[in-house]
Amino acid sequence: MTDEITRRDFLRRAVVGGAAAIGIGELVAVRADMADAASSPTIAVASKRRPAELVRASVEALGGIGKFVKKGNRVVIKPNIGWARKAEQAATTNPEIVAEIVRLCKQAGARDIRVVDHAVDRPDALVLRMSGIEAAARKAGAQVSLASSPALYEKVSLPKGRALKSVSVIRDLRRADVFINVPIAKVHNTTGLTLGIKNMLGAVWDRGAFHRSSSLDQAIVDCAAEVRPHLVILDAIRILLTNGPKGPGRTADKGIVVAGTDQVAVDAYAATLFDRKAEQIGHLQRAHAAGLGEIDLRRVNVRHV
């Protein structure tokens, strides 16, 4: 072989280089688009329907599932399957919601749909069964598993982290094309409320590190800055008002599903269901300050459906 550039080589490089240039251009355009969207985020609030229809209506209001899930995508859904509690106790995400999201993704042509979480309660088999999510999501066509081995996690460094410098996140979630966060709205003894951003704590291996860090709220935000969902669908059909996050406690039937791509905005709206202001919730305040999303609902385009 010589170092000379042959004609064929030249042509190949020209084509590849050109394509790359166009690709970068596209990317810049997309980024700009996203930035534009972030300046005035839209969230959809669906109410007065059965659970599955709440999901459909809210996602439809955001432009339909096709906007998020493309044919052949690998989708990971992260509900809250943290506790060995029954769905009606409102400590875990409503199984009908999870199942409906799975069905939507399937219709959009997703190749592989996984439902994952990292339960606090033991053992996994019991948590999966009691929550009802395993049966419902599996029937809808997803693989359901709880990640209870460090081998299933991947280390993610948090270069901008102030309380944490790295975190181990469920590998499936990192490798997914589309990541959908499906929290349930609950009060939380330490963080005030647990909504979408706090739900990410269930995707990490060493939760203790968050509590041992200089600030739990900041650690949650550090992690959320790096592990960002493409879509948040928050379950507020029945919310837990006392003794959260595990209960048993008082619940309230709100009959609402909130969807959006701006996680802080979704959480800020959900906070109002508890008659709380998002600014009072430490980790939401910090998330907004870190530029993760809009906390002021006056600047959020709330679409009621």
Place this chain on the structure above:
Amino acid sequence: MSKRLRLLRRVSQALFSAGFLVLFAVAAYPLLSPVPVDLFLRADPLLALSTMISLRQLVFPALWYALTVVVLTILLGRVFCGWICPMGTAIDACERLFGIRGRRPSAAPRLSSLKFYILLAILITAALPSAHRKAAEPSISGSVGLSAVYLLDPVALLTRTLTLTGLPAAHWAIGMGGDVLNGWNGSDAVQDHPWIAVLLSPLQMAYGLVGRPEGAYFRLSAITFLVFAGIIALSRYARRFWCRNLCPLGALLGWLGRLSPIRLRVSEECTRCMRCVNECKVGAISDDPHHYSGPECIECYSCIAVCPENAISLARGHRGEEREDDLRLGRRRVLAAMGAGVAAVALPKVGLGVRRTDAGGQVLKLSSMRLIRPPGALAEDEFVTACVRCGECMKVCMTNTLQPAVGEGGLEALGTPIIVPRVGPCTQPCDLCGRVCPTRAIQPFSIEEKDYLYVGTASLDRSTCIAWAQDKECLICDEACSYDAISQDVVDGVSRPVVHEPICTGCGICEWVCPVEPRGAIRVNSSGDKRHLTRNEQRAIRELADEGTLEQGSPYPGL
């Protein structure tokens, strides 16, 4: 015809062993088996007899199952040993697998009486009063004996071996396989070349079917395995060394089998070729093939199968000159065995393990800060004597928290189940251990009853708790508590966890989730153990606690 009985016996051994393994495997959540998973343990007459003697009461439903084996033995002799016993089959299988043939019959050690002395010692230990039952006055009926049967009962020993060593080994193998597979699937090579993932997909599917077990780990697993391996190794001296010389269950069944109206008959065709003598698994046939020992014969019928003259057959009738039913026990040795039984009671009594303290009506062992029993367990003295250390509860436990006690309850409690919260919590919506105990040492309980089946109390060490000592935002113990027994104290603007002792049942989930490594800043100890009270009394305490009548730190009513 002559070989058909042997074939039938082998089929029987295979079926019963398979049944034993299947029942062991299905002793797991969600525990749907229509057959009791502890069937073999219930049907073991020695476990039932010894436990009923030491506990001074009938043990149901084990008694009914055990009686069927008793009746079977009275009718047919020691068929349990030859046809059913999974331990006997395991020994047969290992002898075949490892090519162990034993020594020639004339060179084999003659210790067959030993098992009768062992049986006697075990029963003496069970009969002697070892501890008083609750606050009862000292008397035989107000006492309990001590369990020694667990050491050498074959069914308990084998179940324990499977639980403590077989289960972790299986989990380790499956887990390793899964990790390797996950590693491959997650590797960059597979990400870049998806066709490799396609090649791996059959393996992935197979792994998906098995599922990833939450790997079990047990203490005492090595020593348990060594005991079992030792039993197999002894076959080098004589085949089924265990069955012929050591097994106390074999001794009991041999003694009962003397009533059997079936015997072997040797016709005049016999040429004294000695094949039957060499083939006999348990050395029951004497040097003269016309005589054999009834209590030793395990009815395996190998002798019938190998006799070239077809001279051996089964015959009805209790008496025959071929069968000798004498146990051949020596008076001096019987006395020695009784002495050993007494010593077995005395030995644990000289250790610190049983030094007691009496706190508000409940008796706690001084060595036992960490003696946290499963919910539903009998009061300590009764529990220790009723538990046969089979390990079923540890097998069925979903969180692996049930571990064999080593020093927590003293020598007398060796191998009994305790909750070790740092391994796993006693998870709230679970009642499995109460459903598999063959002797009801763990009484069945419902999930609702767990609200007041107090087995211990959590105590918080404020010097290491990161919320108290370092002002960290951590209330994981409060989050995880299933009974709402942990609340928050806001001190200097920081929320800090506080245990509400009258509500805490000692399930240990707080200790399990505590992020303070390695021990946890919140730990369960046995101080709240209320197993000496009836369930109604315990429920009354819980109701008082709910009303707020029981204040923090106040002594519990001396119910």
